Amino acid sequence: MARVHPRAPWILVPALALLALASGAGAAPDALxxxxxxxxxxxxxxxxxxxxxxxxxxxxxxxxxxxxxAEFEADGERYPVRIRIRxxxxxxxxxxxxxxxVKFDDRLFxxxxxxxxIVPWDKHYGVELLQTGIARDLGLASFSGRFVDLVxxxxxxxxxxxxxxxxxxxxxxxxLPASSIFTFASNxxxxxxxPYHHVMFAKPGSREFPPISSVGQxxxxxxxxxxxxxxxxxxxxxATEFFELLCEGSREEIxxxxxxxxxxxxxxxxVALQDFLGTSHGMGLNDNTRLYLDPTTGLFEFMPxxxxxxxxxxxxxxxxxxxxxLLEPSxxxxxELLNAVPGLRAHRDALLRxxxxxxxxxxxxxxxxxDGLVARHPEDERLRKRSAELDxxxxxxxxxxxxxxxxxxxxxx
Numbered sequence: 001m002a003r004v005h006p007r008a009p010w011i012l013v014p015a016l017a018l019l020a021l022a023s024g025a026g027a028a029p030d031a032l033x034x035x036x037x038x039x040x041x042x043x044x045x046x047x048x049x050x051x052x053x054x055x056x057x058x059x060x061x062x063x064x065x066x067x068x069x070a071e072f073e074a075d076g077e078r079y080p081v082r083i084r085i086r087x088x089x090x091x092x093x094x095x096x097x098x099x100x101x102v103k104f105d106d107r108l109f110x111x112x113x114x115x116x117x118i119v120p121w122d123k124h125y126g127v128e129l130l131q132t133g134i135a136r137d138l139g140l141a142s143f144s145g146r147f148v149d150l151v152x153x154x155x156x157x158x159x160x161x162x163x164x165x166x167x168x169x170x171x172x173x174x175x176l177p178a179s180s181i182f183t184f185a186s187n188x189x190x191x192x193x194x195p196y197h198h199v200m201f202a203k204p205g206s207r208e209f210p211p212i213s214s215v216g217q218x219x220x221x222x223x224x225x226x227x228x229x230x231x232x233x234x235x236x237x238x239a240t241e242f243f244e245l246l247c248e249g250s251r252e253e254i255x256x257x258x259x260x261x262x263x264x265x266x267x268x269x270x271v272a273l274q275d276f277l278g279t280s281h282g283m284g285l286n287d288n289t290r291l292y293l294d295p296t297t298g299l300f301e302f303m304p305x306x307x308x309x310x311x312x313x314x315x316x317x318x319x320x321x322x323x324x325x326l327l328e329p330s331x332x333x334x335x336e337l338l339n340a341v342p343g344l345r346a347h348r349d350a351l352l353r354x355x356x357x358x359x360x361x362x363x364x365x366x367x368x369x370x371d372g373l374v375a376r377h378p379e380d381e382r383l384r385k386r387s388a389e390l391d392x393x394x395x396x397x398x399x400x401x402x403x404x405x406x407x408x409x410x411x412x413x
Contacts, residue, residue: 032376035117035162036073036151037083037100043068044153051085051093060088072102072109080106088287091122097157101165111173114165117150123161124309124390125383126369130362131277131307134355138269141174141292141303147373159377166290168223179295180235181221181303184285218243235293242300243285246333254340263299267337268344270302272351275327276359278310278397284331311393312400323404353405359398367391 039047050066057064065084072081085093086101093099100117109115123129128145135142145163149156164170168178218239224232242261245254258264274283282288282305290303312326319325329335338345355362370387377383 032159033074033146033148034151035148035160037102037153038071038073038078039068039083039153040070043070047083047085051098054085055090055094058090060085060093067103070102072104074109079104079109086116086118087122092119095119097160099160108169111169112164113167113169116163116165117148117160118163120147120159120161120373121382121386123306125373125386126366127277127309127390128161128163128307129369130366131273131304133365134273134276134362135304138273138351140266140269140273141176141301143170143290143303143305149376159373159380159383166221166223168225171223171292176292177295178223178225179293180232180239181223182239182289182291182293182300183219183221183287184289184291185217185219185287239291239293239300243333246285246336249336251336251340254336255342258337258341260298261300262337263294263297263301264341264344265347266299266301268347269351270304271329271334271338271348272355273304274307275348275352276355276397276401277307278312278315278393279308280310280330281306281308283329283334285333286331309390309393309397312397316400323407326400326404349405352401356398356401356405359394359401363391363394363398366394 047066047068054060054064067082067084070081070083072079072083082103082105083100085098087093087099097119099119099122102115102117104113123145129147132142132144143163143166145161148160148162149158150160151157166181171178171181218236220232220236220239224235238261245257245261249257271283274280282302285291288306290305292301292303293299294301316323316326329338338348367387370383370391374380374384374387
C-alpha cells in the first residue's frame with residue numbers, strides 16, 4: 001500500500017469515511033477476530049514463574065526477557081511461534097491479563113513477522129486505533145491495529161489490541177523501502193545489552209540543570225537491508241549528526257539545516273496529531289519515537305506510535321491558564337525545531353485547526369469504537385468506565401483547543 005503525502009494546507013477524508021476504516025473495530029459485536037495461543041505445560045510453567053518473578057519490578061530491562069515456544073492459530077491456520085511478555089512497565093504484566101510479543105520465525109502471518117497483543121487499557125482502548133485513522137488522513141505512515149479476542153489454552157482471556165512491530169516486512173507491506181527506524185532511549189530505558197546498533201549521547205541540560213540532563217541512546221532497528229551493513233552504519237551516523245544538530249546547534253543553524261535531515265511538513269503533521277490528542281507521550285526523541293529514514297529522499301519522518309489521550313484542561317491549569325504556553329513541547333529538541341524554523345508553528349496550527357473542525361466527527365468515531373467494544377464485552381466495567389472518561393476528556397480537549405486557536409492573530413510564533 002503506497003503512502004499518501006498531502007501537501008495542501010489541509011486534506012481530510014469526509015467524516016463518514018471514518019466509519020469505514022479497515023481495522024475490525026467498530027464492527028458488529030460478534031465480528032472481532034479470534035486468535036488462539038497453544039502453550040505446552042513446560043514452557044507455560046516457565047512463563048508463569050517468570051511473570052511471578054517480575055511482579056515487583058518497576059521496569060523490565062531489555063536484557064530480562066523470556067521467550068518460550070508456542071503455537072498461534074487464526075482462521076484455522078496454525079503457526080509455530082515464539083512469545084514473551086512485552087512492555088517496559090507493570091501495566092503490561094501485573095494484572096490478570098498480560099501483553100505479549102509474538103514472533104513468526106518459520107512462516108509469516110499475513111505478511112507479518114512480529115505482532116504485539118497488548119492489554120487494551122495501555123492503548124486507552126480505542127484511542128490508538130483512532131490515532132491510526134487520523135495519521136492516515138494526515139498522510140503519515142502508521143502502525144495499523146485492530147481489536148481481537150484471545151484464547152490461551154482454551155481459556156478466553158478477552159479483549160486485546162493487536163498492532164504490528166516495526167520490521168522490514170512491515171515497511172514492505174505499507175510501501176516503504178527497507179531502511180532504518182530509530183528509537184531513542186534515556187536513562188531507565190537504555191538498550192545497553194541489546195544487539196542493536198546504537199550510539200550513546202549526553203542530552204544537554206536546561207538553564208536550571210546544566211550542562212547534562214541525562215544519558216541516552218539512539219537505537220537503530222533492524223529494518224534496513226541486511227545485505228548492506230555499511231549503509232546501515234552510515235544511516236546511524238546520519239541520525240547522530242541530526243541529533244547533534246538539534247541538541248547543540250544554534251537556532252540559526254537549526255533553521256538553516258533542519259530541512260536537510262527532516263521532512264518538515266511531515267513533522268508539522270505529526271506534532272498536530274499529538275497536540276490534537278493532548279498527548280506528550282510521543283512529543284520528543286524518546287522510547288516512543290519511531291523515526292524512519294526514507295532512503296529515496298534522505299529525510300527522516302516521524303511515525304506515530306503509542307499515542308495517548310491526555311487532558312489539555314489539566315495541562316492548561318498547570319500552566320496557570322497561559323494559552324500561549326499550552327502546546328509548548330517539554331522536549332528541547334522539538335521545542336528548538338518549532339522555535340527555529342520559520343513558519344513551522346503556523347503550519348502546525350493550520351493543520352491543528354483542520355483537525356478541530358472535524359473534531360466532533362473524530363469524537364463520534366472514538367465513541368463508536370468504544371460502544372462496539374462494550375457491546376462485545378459487557379462484563380468489562382473498566383472498559384465501560386474508562387470509555388466514558390475518555391469521551392468527556394475528548395470533549396474538554398476540543399474546547400481548550402478551540403480557545404487556543406482563537407487567540408489573537410500573531411500569537412503563534
